Amino acid sequence: MYWEGARDCNCLLYGILGEASNVANAIAPLVGVGVLDMTPGIILGGSVMAIGAFLIDPRTIETIGNELTVLSLEGTLIVEITAATIITLLSWAGIPASLAITAITCVIGLGWGRASRHVEISQRLQLTNQAQSDGGDGSKYEHPSNLFSEEMTxxxxxxxxxxxxxxxxxxxxxxxxxxxxxxxxx
Missing domain, CATH: 1.20.5 (Single alpha-helices involved in coiled-coils or other helix-helix interfaces)
Structure with missing residues (x-):
């Protein structure tokens, strides 16, 4: 229950903060040369991005969500909070940044970190069943070679x-x- 609420709040925050930067990057050239005023530009940019989310994003979601690394709910929250915070700070500083690159880099970092984490010998030999400290569930998919796709990265x-x-x-x-x-x- 707690994690689902955290997930929903985090998705809302991530969407608002991240997409604010993406819309700004998309319409800035048009507003800058005077072709569009800011408010209509924001409405147009947000609307077009919403359409693109339905038409194009499913493939991107598959790549980020399944092909780069295996993510737990906790790992997803870490990625989204980190990426949203970075993009928010850069936006407040007036520095254009890509939410996509920032989020994917967070996913890659989490997967790489999980794949290269220290494992005790007893755990490697499966002599003890210790809880996963990285948010994983200890399933067969958590073998280091399954946690991070070097080829996709x-x-x-x-x-x-x-x-x-x-x-x-x-x-x-x-x-x-x-x-x-x-x-x-x-």
């Missing part, structure tokens, strides 16, 4: 490095095409 981190480069090149090409086509004058 490598794939995600590589994509983080490639995406800004591709975005920069595409933006440059689009700008040059717009200038040549006469849509933008220098």
């Amino acid at each position: 490598r794939h995600v981190v590589t994509t983080w490095f490639i995406s800004p480069l591709v975005a920069s090149v595409l933006s440059f090409v689009c700008f040059k095409v717009a200038v040549v086509a006469g849509f933008i004058s220098l």
Whole structure:
């Protein structure tokens, strides 16, 4: 009962604080050049992100929730509180940051930490049945090789490095095409 209430409150906090940063990042260029006023921009950005959550997010949820690491409810709360706190502090400081990257990095850190935790010899040999101190339940899925997917983590981190480069090149090409086509004058 307690954990479910904590989960629900945490999801609300995470959604409000995290998505506030995401909407700001999405509409800032349009508000900055005067195409949109701030309030309509926030409404538009929030609405479009809600639509995207239903259309695109299920695959992302699968990757974060199941493919990077095995998360317990307690681990999920740790990840969400940590990510929401980081994003909130950065937003208050006026520093744009990605909730997605912050949250996924927290998931990776938790999975990596759990997979590399110290295990007593008696526990390794299963001579004693000690309680899990990391929020896990001791199930067969908690073998270190099952707690952290190096391959998926490598794939995600590589994509983080490639995406800004591709975005920069595409933006440059689009700008040059717009200038040549006469849509933008220098």
